[in-house]
Amino acid sequence: MQKTLLKIKVTPRSSKNEVKELSDGVLRIRLTSPPTEGKANEHLVKFLAEIFNIKKSDIRIVSGFKSREKLVEISAKSIQIPTIKKV
Template sequence: MAAKKRQKVDVPVATPRKSTSDAFFYWDADTLVLNILGKPSAKQDVIGKVKGNQLKISVTAAPVAAKATEHMVRFLAKEFGVAYADIEVVFGHMNVNKQLRIKSPKRLPSVITQSVSA
């Protein structure tokens, strides 16, 4: 029996717009990877400014049993025009430092569009 010859396939790889070590976001194909600094128990839900390599997101929910993270994901789903299920919390369910993966966002907040053009 002859051995099958493996074929080399070139897979396109998304290149981040900035280095992932100093950017608060990068693209992985059509998925936006976002580093978050969360602020629970805020007066209003709002996307804030960039702080180092994180984007500050304030939410009104209290930090009890990861409810603030769940509320944040629901808020961001509306802001990015995606379904709740299209956002994955990679780490930080019960921490202010989080990383989210947002599949095929339909809209981008101005803080991201300004960073892309800069």
């Protein structure tokens, strides 16, 4: 099983869910959910599972539970990397 670590910066309460950019090794993601009671973290896991086409159980937030900057581990046999446009 392959393990991949991603540095992610989340912007909660955005107008839509989207991968904004990959810059300096950090994946910037906008989410519509608020950063309260772990809702943004749950939404992040669900969103990552959708874009990488993997199960939510294959995604684990390693650090940054109460921060916008997170380290996320993906454990899956294979993941599909979506094309990210640099703005």
